[in-house]
Amino acid sequence: MTATTATTRLPSSDPAPGEPGWLPAPPAAAAHVIRDDAEAIAVAERLKPLFSAEAKERDRDRRLPFSEVDLFSQSGLWGITVPRAYGGAGVSQVTLAQVFAILAAGDPSLTQIAQNSFEIIDVIRQTGSEAQKRELFAAVLSGKRLGNAFSEFGGKNVEAFETRLVRKDDHFVVSGRKFYSTGALFAHLVPIVALDEEGHVVVAVADRDAEGLTVVDDWSAFGQRTTASGTVILDAVVIPAERVLPAHIVYENRSAVGPQSQLIHAAIDAGIARGAIEATIDFVRNNARPWIDSGSDRAADDPYTIAAIGDLAIRLHAAEALLDRAGRQLDETIANVSDETIAKAKIAVAEAKVLTTEVAIAAANRLFELAGTRSTLGTHNLDRFWRDARTHTLHDPVRWKFHAVGQYYLNGVQPPLHSWI
Structure with a gap:
């Protein structure tokens, strides 16, 4: 499926954005630098x-x-x-x-x-x-964008990497196949997670136009449809020695990298919930009809609808409060890294991830219940909120967040070392 609107182009012209062979242009001007x-x-x-x-x-x-x-x-x-x-x-x-x-x-x-x-x-x-x-x-x-060639589709779990980096003369060569490569299609630089010759995790930063690096727009999920989170093929891609990062320092030892990444995922889920609630309120106010038994002239005056919106708002604000709390703990952890503070950060983010997941799915579900049958019409495309929530919240299974949090508080067990909590 092509990613762009139809255009008439000569066969010899450059590929359109998203087509095979297309590369993002360097920034036309330096990006704005935000100060605080x-x-x-x-x-x-x-x-x-x-x-x-x-x-x-x-x-x-x-x-x-x-x-x-x-x-x-x-x-x-x-x-x-x-x-x-x-x-x-x-x-x-x-x-x-x-x-x-x-x-x-x-x-x-x-x-x-x-x-x-x-x-x-x-x-x-x-x-x-x-x-x-x-x-x-x-x-x-x-203004140059960093992409992502981290995860792989095969392997027994998310840490079973088959991509390898080997030294050749004064540089390195990386080969493998990646998936869930959000951002790679749009990137100027593509960081690649690989195992070096000693089995350590490294990050090799390749130029997007490096020979042998191919980004395939084959993301077909029903949600998060425009992330282009598809395949990156690495066929003996040359990596300068100065572009290899010893990432095992943070991935094989306790660090805040994992919960920092998790925090952003939780924030995206909170945003999906907020967007779904905003869409619900707008539709109820402007498009929905009141139920016949409510005795109301406006759907927004239906007492059960009012209560349901109140419930969603409370749950969203609770999730956002835990998100802020997790952010504060991460800031404290980054300033003072230890086994204890890393554990606190992981648990705080896990708690936030549970509530942001729950409210994202709940808000996307209740949208249709409160807005009525006409909200399901294709012209509104409101199902995108549920599809986005259902897809993105699968990134890290929440059932294991409950387990990690319970182990921490009940048995004093620190959360796992890996980056998915």
Whole structure:
């Protein structure tokens, strides 16, 4: 399925965005550099209505958001966690979660495209050499986008990597096949998770136009349809030695990288819930009819509808409160890393993930109950909220969050070492 509207082009012309062989152009101008937390929130609030303006059409037609992604990265939001020492805003994790929740309420697919960039920024911060930090942080602040070639479709679990990095003369070569590669299609640089010759996890940062690196737009999920989270094929891709990060430092030892990534996923789910509730309120006020037994002239005066909206609002605010709490704990953990503080961060984020998952699915379900049969008509495409919620909340199974939280509080067992909690 093509990602763009139909155009008439000569056979010899360059491929259109999303077609095989297409590459994103370098930023036409340096991206805006956001200076502090308050500005990051303000920019996100300005972008939200722009993201939501054609969200239902993009989802319906699976029209990938090329121009919107450019706007997103040029706004400066992709670089807000770059440390101040390297020219970034170094915003708090609380602010980062708020930014993602705001934007995801407008379009969660578009918002998720940036998610993996922030995990890699932190890997660079914790494992990169000074030269690597200067080069890669400067690239992000200039508007270049980091993609994602992390997960693999095969293997017995999410940590069973088959992609390998081997040394050849003064450089490295990486080969393998990746999936769930959110952001890679739109990226200028593609970070690749691989195992080196000693079996350690590394991140190799490839140029998007590197020979042997192919991004395939084969994402077919019924939700988060425009993330382009498909396949990356790596056929002996050459990686300069200075572009290999010893990521095992943070992936094989306790670190905040995992819960930081999880926090953003929880924020996206909170944003989906917020967007679904906003859509419900708008439809009930402007399109729905009151039930005959309510005795009301407006659907918005139906007492059961009023109570249901109140219930959803309370549950959303509870989830957002836990999201803020998890962000604060992460900020404390990053400032003072220890086994104890890492465990606290993982558990705090797991608690937030439970509530954001529950309210996202609940809000997307109740939308139709409260808005009525006409809300299911295709012209509204309101089912995108449920499809997005159901798809994105599968990222990490919530049933195991309950287990980790219970083990921590009941038996004093620290959460697992891996990055999926």
